[in-house]
Amino acid sequence: MARVIGGVGTTHVPSIGKAIADRKQNDPYWKPFFDGFHAVHKWLASEKPDVAVVFSNDHGLNFFLDKMPTFAIGAANEYRNEDEGWGIPVSRAAKGNAALSWHIINEVVGEGFDLTMCQEMLVDHAVTIPLQLMWPNGDWPVIVPVSINTVQHPLPSMARCYELGRSVGRAIACYPENVKVMVIGTGGLSHQLDGKRAGFINKDFDKLCMDQLVADPESLTRYTIPQVVELAGAQGVEFLNWMAMRGALTGTVSELHRNYHIPISNTAAATVLFENKPRVERRKAA
């Protein structure tokens, strides 16, 4: 049977793509951010996940406001990136696993999440940058992209995104193939690009979110979307992707690594690594 071995939350700021292309990993501005991935690389090298389910939000590459699904899932064997218009290099394509996607679709829709099914889906920097950060040698696993609307309000609630993640986690757990799956939530943390409040960053709220994500993720579902906008900034709502990622970790979860650095571009940049152990192996938290 398939199992979810862990999860990563990471920022996906477009300029990271440029920094990678320009090999700026050791540049003083970038080093504190890129160094936060060493522990993730080590974990990936030992755990070797076959598949990554990636929760992210599209920024106007695949979806436009003409048709804006609240939740959409890729059901393809390949996901291409294209020119996003803001000058970051076009990434190579990621491989998909349509059979696993359809299994997740059948299970998750069966539980009441009405996903938009996409046999073609372009993936933007919110997917490709985390892959580049986590597998800098390019040996990306197969992906299943899940897109959450964080652009056009009303957005799905924190609770709904968390529950979506839980449903995806249960779907993976009953997939009959023997595959190791990890989940990734991308975006955030606090930032605001638009308006007179541009440049807003909230270190205290970010810390609270990261702490509660490990210990008591359900406590975060009490925040309404307007409250998240107020506390995390207009684009800080990308934390919804992290909520879904955490939801998919339905076992005993511990934080193996955390990095938090301000600023990368206009954003409080964060990277967390969670391990997900089957509940029967429950053990004392470290």
Place this chain on the structure above:
Amino acid sequence: MRHHIEGTTMFDGDQAQKGYALNRMCFSFNAKENREAFRVDEDAYCAKYGLTREQREAVKSRNVLRMIEAGGNVYYLAKLAGIFGLNVQDLGAQQTGLSVAEFKEKLAAAGR
């Protein structure tokens, strides 16, 4: 029902309807040939997408707050800003009335 947050425009149904033409034009800038076409003849390109007078004036002014007022969404506007050679720090500085250096310092200060 509406939750007012200072200095923040919620991109909701009202804004999405109001800004549709402007955002649709910005979405087209994913394609290089469209960015070029805009550069060559901005008036004609804006007319092709049916920008309202307010949106056309906002684009002409290069003023991001005016573009947001006209219904623009920042994810799409960023594609337009790229044509003008502006990154998100430039946009932040312009919207907050700071110099780019001051805006970057404001960001760095948030981490201390």
